[in-house]
Amino acid sequence: MTDTIQPTTAPASGADVPLLEIRAVSKRFGSVTAIREVSAHVRAGCVTCVLGDNGAGKSTLIKILSGVHQHDDGEFLMEGVPTRFGSPREAKAQGIATVFQDLATVPLMSVWRNFFLGSEPTKGSGPLRRIDVPRAKRVVREEMAKMGIDVRDPEQPVGTLSGGERQAISIARALYFGAKVLILDEPTSALGVKQSGRVLRYIANARDRGIGVIFITHNPHHAHPVGDRFVVLNRGRVLGDWAKAEISREELIKMMSGGAELDMLEHELRRGGFDVDPQP
Amino acid sequence: MSSTPSSATVPGPSPAGVADDRLTQVSLLTRLLRRPELGALLAVVVVGLFFAVTTEQFLTLDGMADWTSVGATVGIPAVAVALLMIGGEFDLSAGVMIGTAGLLVGILVTEVGLNVWLAIALTLAFAAGIGFFNGFVVLRTKLPSFIVTLATFFILQGANLGVTKLITGTVVVSGLEDQPGYSSAHSLLGGTFWAPHDFQVTVLWWIAITVAATWVLSRMRFGNWIFGVGGDVEAARNSGVPVARVKIALFMTTAVTSALTGVMIALRLGSTQANQGVGDEFTFIIAAVVGGCLLTGGFGSAIGAALGATIVGMAFIGIQFSGWDTDWRFLFLGVILLIAVLINNFIRRRAEGARR
Structure with missing residues (x-):
């Protein structure tokens, strides 16, 4: 692995080809169509937010993008080239890193052991081939510093870190090992307001380093500040795909909760005598 | 226009220049409390002091030769069991494997007429096969290793008795001495050193295996x-x-290490009882847990397991020296286990909570 990762692609450089693009992709499980003709794309140095309620098809989409599932119809383009990943390993080799919600770090292991788990740097050979611990610790501190986190003690167990810092380790690790596209699965859903804010900062950080970020969430308040594009899914279909300039946060919230449905709910609750705050 | 940069709403990270000397700021106490073997080390000191004060032989070289000998036969398998437990699995067949290996070597040498060294090689290969079987079944079925290896335990225990009776007509295989290859194998695996005190060579094996396991882990x-x-x-x-691959390798290591211990005991005594090692599996787990291994996996150390085995050796021999009935040793081990688990639990929570 290289020592430092330079931004591989400057934002909007050369031909205007998205890093990753899907066109009219569908996936069926038996008779159930999980997603139908979904299109989306992410460019280098941009954040594409995929929003949707539970059951909207977000997980299926992630699994297709990360190589766990294969799409049935449609096109999957990696830097303009039609691609089909047979396994998560293949996707990873192509530079697609996925950070799953809670399955990314081992709480009892130290920060540096977690960071390099499965890809430990070694020195020496034969029975003396050993992990290059000083280098591992140094790299962890450098990479985390790039995220704006000062790791004082790389021996600290990850379980003692905050949820946001744990996400930061996963993100920093993906970037260090050469990710071009970073897929984040609900990175803020288990976090409080403050920690969520930090994770959004890490996302912005990855974006500024030229990574294409796909940010999957059900929270428009988290998506809107950091996103460049917003794809809203509903029952396996794309409800809409907007650039930031085309949609306000309020509109996004409305789209997310299915506009008319929310109005009706509000109306219903009010009739029942509940005092409901109008949405901001 | 589709990719409007939008850094306005989210401030970027503050540029961080980090100096390396801050690494040293972690206090010695925090680092110490983070070690899994700390509790076991304290217990070794306490138990050792207790028997050193209450009995005369305990700290003599002869006395030490006695309790390190017990410590070694517990410690060699306990270190392997510790690695397996850190890997999140159990092996309840680790005790009975000692008997199986001793009997198998004995039968291959005395009944089949093989050279002792060849018999040892075949026995260790057989143990590796059992370990592979344990691991394969656990991973394939996703059943808890507790249940799978409990089955292996009973299968081997039954086979030990049945096969031994069938072949020798008794429940013991003996007569390893005077067979080809015995003297060299005995001096390397079952002999003693340091003449008047007669420390067991198994103690050296124990130390070597602990060092190797620590190297692997760290x-x-x-x-x-x-x-x-x-x-x-x-x-x-x-x-x-x-x-x-990792889990199967761990199951195989555990089985082979237990078998090696069985071979060592067989060479030392020249014979093996059919019930040898039965019940020892819990002693190994006790040693590993006293040494800081978590029952849920992911935490522990090989040195800790070796220290845990030292406590077992000290307790067994110390109680003998005290002139008490040796059956008290189980009560003693139970109490030590309980105290160690409570202390480890406390220490770990302190270590993890220290930085919240």
Whole structure:
């Protein structure tokens, strides 16, 4: 692995080809169509937010993008080239890193052991081939510093870190090992307001380093500040795909909760005598 | 226009210039409390002091030769069991494997007429096969290793008795002495050193195996993978750790190490009882847990397990020296286990909570 990762692609450089693009992709499980003709794309140095309620098809989409599932119809383009990943390993080799919600770090292991788990740097050979611990610790501190986190003690167990810092380790690790596209699965859903804010900062950080970020969430308040594009899914279909300039946060919230449905709910609750705050 | 940069709403990270000297700011106490073997080390001191004060022989070289001998036969398998437990699995067949290996070597030498060394090689290979079987079944069926190896335990226990009776007509295989290869194998695996005090060579093996296991755990990639698969198997798999390979290798190591211990005991005594080792599996687990291994995996140390085995050896021999009935040793071990688990639990929570 290289020592430092330079931004591989400057934002909007050369031909205007998205890093990753899907066109009219569908996936069926038996008779159930999980997603139908979904299109989306992410460019280098941009954040594409995929929003949707539970059951909207977000997980299926992630699994297709990360190589766990294969799409049935449609096109999957990696830097303009039609691609089909047979396994998560293949996707990873192509530079697609996925950070799953809670399955990314081992709480009892130290920060540096977690960071390099499965890809430990070694020195020496034969029975003396050993992990290059000083280098591992140094790299962890450098990479985390790039995220704006000062790791004082790389021996600290990850379980003692905050949820946001744990996400930061996963993100920093993906970037260090050469990710071009970073897929984040609900990175803020288990976090409080403050920690969520930090994770959004890490996302912005990855974006500024030229990574294409796909940010999957059900929270428009988290998506809107950091996103460049917003794809809203509903029952396996794309409800809409907007650039930031085309949609306000309020509109996004409305789209997310299915506009008319929310109005009706509000109306219903009010009739029942509940005092409901109008949405901001 | 589709990719409007939008850094206005989210401030970027503050540029961080970090100096390396801040690494040293972690207090010695925090680092010490983070070590899994701390509780076991304290217990070794306390138990050792207790018997040193209450009995005369305990701290003499002859006395030490006695309790290190017991410590070695517990410690060699306990270190392997500790690695397996850190990897998140159990092996209840580790005790009975001692008997199986001793009997198998004995039968291959005295009944089949093989050279002792060849018999040892075949026995260790057989044990590796049993270990592979344990691991394969656990990973394939996703059943708890507790149940799978409990079955192996009973299968081997039954086979030990049945086969031994069938072949020798008794429940013991003896007569290893005077067979070809015995003297060299005995001096390397079952003999003694340091003439008047007669320390067992198994003690040297114990130390060597503990050092090797510590090296693997703390410095080799495989060691990192052991912590990974034991700490969170899904996270380890997502990070590209070959989970099945790691776990099967651990089961095989445990079985082979137990078999090696059985071979050592058989060479020392020249014979093996059919019930040898039955019940020892819990002693190994006790040693590992006293040494700081978590029952849930992902945490522990080989040195800790060796210290735990030292406590077992000290207790067994110390109680003998005290002139008490040796049956008290089980009560003693039970109490030590309980205290160690409580202390470890406390220490770990302090270490983890220290930085919240």
